[in-house]
Amino acid sequence: MSRLADLATMLRPQRAFVAATLLLAAAVWLPPLTLQRPTWRYLVTFDVTQSMDVPDQLLDGVPVSRLAMSRAAARLALARLPCGSQLGWSVFADYRVMLLMAPVEVCANHEGLLAALEAIDGRMRWANASKVGKGASWVVRTARAIDPQTRAVFLTDGHESPPLRSASETPPVQDLTPGEIGGWLIGVGGDLPQRIPRHDDDGRDLGFWAAEDVVQRFGPDTPGTAHEHLSELREPHLRALGDLLGLGYRRLSHPSDLADAMLDPALVTRAPVPTDLRWLPALLGLAVLVGRFVPEGWRRRTRA
Incomplete structure (x- = not known):
């Protein structure tokens, strides 16, 4: 989780939101993969x-x-x-x-x-x-x-x-x-x-x-x-x-x-077999959002 938090910190806020939006959109529209x-x-x-x-x-x-x-x-x-x-x-x-x-x-x-x-x-x-x-x-x-x-x-x-x-x-x-x-x-x-x-x-x-x-x-x-x-x-x-x-x-x-x-x-x-993998981008999108909103003090404690 700390690595995801660091990644989100390096991105500008709008980029984190764009990445999360794209991932969540993929979770909605991604067709089943065979x-x-x-x-x-x-x-x-x-x-x-x-x-x-x-x-x-x-x-x-x-x-x-x-x-x-x-x-x-x-x-x-x-x-x-x-x-x-x-x-x-x-x-x-x-x-x-x-x-x-x-x-x-x-x-x-x-x-x-x-x-x-x-x-x-x-x-x-x-x-x-x-x-x-x-x-x-x-x-x-x-x-x-x-x-x-x-x-x-x-x-x-x-x-x-x-x-x-x-x-x-x-x-x-x-x-x-x-x-x-x-x-x-x-x-x-x-x-x-x-x-x-x-x-x-x-x-x-x-x-x-x-x-x-x-x-x-x-x-x-x-x-x-x-x-x-x-x-x-x-x-x-x-x-x-x-x-x-x-x-x-x-x-x-x-x-x-x-x-x-x-x-x-x-x-x-x-x-x-057609396999539903929409959970994967949904999970990644959620992780990006969580990382974006993690308080700075908590990120410092996890790195320490």
Whole structure:
């Protein structure tokens, strides 16, 4: 600050005012400059099957469903992704993925992305089946079809319904190369099996799924738990799918965990991004004015 004060002292008063005026004018009129910056491009897919309605998550100390926790995590990720990054939404049920919103730039389209996110709920489900393994493969295919640089994120509890016939059963992935589309499988859910809420197509509460309502699997070579009417996070299954598809796995213990995963430097793409640098001349102009009006006695004390 003392150097700026000395500079302002050497200038005539009107010159200091002219310099400050020019700098502040530049702060108003300076257009964005295009700079190479780190960005990320993701298609985020939400499991909207009924096991995701299990309220075994805590958000600000309040029990919420797995899907609500997923939305909260995506909301935070949207806020943390830097300008120039792109984000899109899709949903999963049965074995298919439905694209809701192709990836768009997060700053220019923040309100639209947020509005679309808040509308995602179980009423978008078109089937009660939940073939997570096949769905994960279609998450990758959908991202690849959008753009080879699009990464995939799949938020799910891993609950297969009906359960797989064998622990060795895997989805057909002959057309996929592991790791060609990077991204994450994000596990959502608790470790304790919970009753699965049952809803009709309009979201009305019908109680809970009972043991006789669903297919059960028994035996040492079956992945079923013999309590398929209950649901917990199927973490080993999701880890195995991640290895098969070349996706990372992370458990969603806190909403920030999703953003932490998505900001992985290994998945970054450097891209030209219009960058607002108007703060720089504004700061310099303010510094010149402050230096001009600093009392002489204060400047002497700082030099001493």
